[in-house]
Amino acid sequence: MLVEAAAGGGVVVDGLAGVWPPRGAVAVDVDGVRDRLAGAGCVLGPVFSGLRAVWRDGGDLLAEVCLPEEAWGDAAGFGLHPALLDGVVQPLSVLLPGGTGFGEGAGFGEGVRVPAVWGGVSLHRAGVTGVRVRVSAVGRGGGREAVSVVVGDEAGVPVASVDRLELRPVDMGQLRAVSVSAGRRGSLYAVQWAEVGPVPVCGQAWAWHEDVGESGGGPVPGVVVLRCPDAGAGGGGGGGVGEVVGGVLGVVQGWLGLERFAGSRLVVVTRGAVVAGQEDGPVDVVGAAVWGLVRSAQAEHPDRFVLLDLDTDTDT
Numbered sequence: 001m002l003v004e005a006a007a008g009g010g011v012v013v014d015g016l017a018g019v020w021p022p023r024g025a026v027a028v029d030v031d032g033v034r035d036r037l038a039g040a041g042c043v044l045g046p047v048f049s050g051l052r053a054v055w056r057d058g059g060d061l062l063a064e065v066c067l068p069e070e071a072w073g074d075a076a077g078f079g080l081h082p083a084l085l086d087g088v089v090q091p092l093s094v095l096l097p098g099g100t101g102f103g104e105g106a107g108f109g110e111g112v113r114v115p116a117v118w119g120g121v122s123l124h125r126a127g128v129t130g131v132r133v134r135v136s137a138v139g140r141g142g143g144r145e146a147v148s149v150v151v152g153d154e155a156g157v158p159v160a161s162v163d164r165l166e167l168r169p170v171d172m173g174q175l176r177a178v179s180v181s182a183g184r185r186g187s188l189y190a191v192q193w194a195e196v197g198p199v200p201v202c203g204q205a206w207a208w209h210e211d212v213g214e215s216g217g218g219p220v221p222g223v224v225v226l227r228c229p230d231a232g233a234g235g236g237g238g239g240g241v242g243e244v245v246g247g248v249l250g251v252v253q254g255w256l257g258l259e260r261f262a263g264s265r266l267v268v269v270t271r272g273a274v275v276a277g278q279e280d281g282p283v284d285v286v287g288a289a290v291w292g293l294v295r296s297a298q299a300e301h302p303d304r305f306v307l308l309d310l311d312t313d314t315d316t
Contacts, residue, residue, distance in 0.1 A: 011157070011158060012152065012155070012156035012157055012158070013132075013134070013150050013152040013156050013157075013158050015057070015060075015062075015134050015150075016132045016133075016134055016150065016152035016156040017152070017155065017156025017157075018156065020064075020132060021053070021055045021057070021062055022057055022062075024057065024058075025055035025056065025057040025062060026055060026056045026057075027053065027054070027055050028054040028055060028056060028091075028095065030051060030052070030053060030054055033051065033054060033090065033091055033093075033094055033095065034049075034051070036093075036094040036112070037090065037093060037094065037112065040093075040094075040112045042093070042112065044090075046068060047067070047068055047070075047071050047083045048083050048086050048087070049068070050065050050066050050067050050068060050083055050084065050087045051063065051064075051065055051087045051090050051091070052064045052065065052066055054091050054095070057134075059097050059136070059137060060097050060134055060135060060136050061091055061092070061095060061096075061097050061133075061134070061135040062132070062133065062134055062135075063087070063088065063090075063091050063132070063133040063135070064130075064131075064132055064133070065084055065087030065088060065130065065131050065133065066129065066130040066131075067081055067083055067084060067129045067130065071083060071129075072129045075127050075128065075129045076126075076127040078126070078127070079123045079126045079160075080123060080126070080128070080151075080159065080160055081128075081129075084128070084129075084130075084131055087131075088131065088133050088149065088151060089115055089149075089165075091135070092113060092115075092135060092147065092165075092167055093112040093113050093114065094112055094113075096137065096145055096147075096167075097135055097136055097137040097147060112169070112170060113145065113167035113168060113169055113170070114167065114168055114170050115165055115166075115167060115168075116166050116167060116168035117164075117165070117166035118162060118164075118165055119162070119163055119164040119165070119166075120161070120162060120163025120164060121160070121161075121162050121163075122160065122161050122162075123159075123160050124158040124159055124160060124161070125153065125157065125158065125159045125160075128153050128159055130153065130154050131151050131152065131153060131154075131159055132151070132152050132153070132154065132156065133149065133150070133151050133152075134149070134150050135147050135148070135149050136148050138164055145166070145167045146164055146165065146166045146167070147164075147165050147167070148161075148162060148163055148164060148165070149161065149162040149165055150162075193276045193277070205221035205222055205223070206221050206222070206223035206224065206225060206267075207220075207221050207223075207224055207225070208224070208225055208226075208227070209224050209225060209226040209227075209251065209266070212224050220260055220261055220263070220264045221264065222263070222264055222265065223264065223265055223267055224261070224264050224265070224266050224267065225266075225267045225269060226248070226251055226266055226267065226268050226269065227269050228244060228248060228268060228269060228270050228271075228286070228287060228290050229244055229286065240285075240286055241285055241286050241289050244286045244289070244290065245286075245289045245290055245293055248268065248290050248293060248294070249293060251266070252266070252293070252294065252297050252305070255304070255305075256297075256301060256304070265303065265304060265305065265306055266304065266305050266306070267305075267306045267307075267308055268290065268294050268305060268306070268307055268308065269308045269309075269310065270284065270286075270287030270290055270291065270307070270308070270309045270310070271284060271287060271309065271310045271311075272284035272287060272309070272310075272311070273286075273287025273288045273290065273291050273309045274287075274288075274291065274309045280311075287309065291307055291309070294307050295307070
């Protein structure tokens with residue numbers, strides 16, 4: 001609930017302004033919250049350890065969350081800093097409004113809850129480094145606990161609000177198993193290159209793009225090859241990247257816009273733009289940028305473009 005402040009005429013959040021915490025609020029052991037999360041496998045880094053205090057105020061939960069000082073400079077880059085948002089929902093992982101202890105009445109055993117469905121989310125102010133939070137129960141939906149959340153700054157001025165946040169129990173044993181498995185591989189996502197051997201191209205008519213031209217007439221072979229300058233040829237640095245990528249973009253747009261190219265493929269050739277093995281040298285920044293551009297074009301226009309990257313010591 002938003003109310004007019006008695007002094008100054010500004011809008012403040014009822015229950016977050018004035019005396020903090022409100023009289024009669026009962027403190028909850030913050031270390032107990034962290035221990036419960038850690039025991040379930042939720043290990044928090046330093047920037048996500050900003051939960052300073054938790055209270056129960058009647059049937060509501062209150063919390064105070066602050067960014068560590070080393071993260072203050074990043075706050076202006078976000079509507080609401082991710083670490084602050086994480087701190088807002090941390091108590092809800094193991095506590096619910098209306099209860100008296102950890103997980104009481106939730107029936108989730110030793111698991112925790114995670115935010116599952118967000119509804120009516122509003123951002124009222126950006127760039128804050130510390131917030132006060134009030135969480136109220138709004139019932140259950142589809143077997144999930146649901147709460148409303150209001151967030152204000154240290155003066156109670158509105159920062160954010162969530163009309164309905166549904167929480168879902170999660171089996172942390174499953175998450176730990178995934179985490180361990182990912183750790184063995186080094187990452188959940190990785191590029192793996194597979195050797196496919198020689199690719200037969202006999203019988204394929206082809207030409208260089210500069211020989212075909214965009215404005216000329218006559219037949220166009222099934223394969224047209226565009227050679228891209230690498231960092232050495234382009235001069236490296238931001239200017240080289242911008243010049244080369246801009247040139248390739250123009251070619252791609254022309255290739256898609258002219259009917260005479262509709263039955264052909266454009267093979268875009270780079271050199272050293274991809275690291276496929278430990279023996280490869282540094283990535284060519286110009287070629288890597290070209291790959292990003294052309295891969296986007298491939299996603300929008302399948303079978304119209306091919307990316308070919310050569311070794312830096314191959315003269316093909």
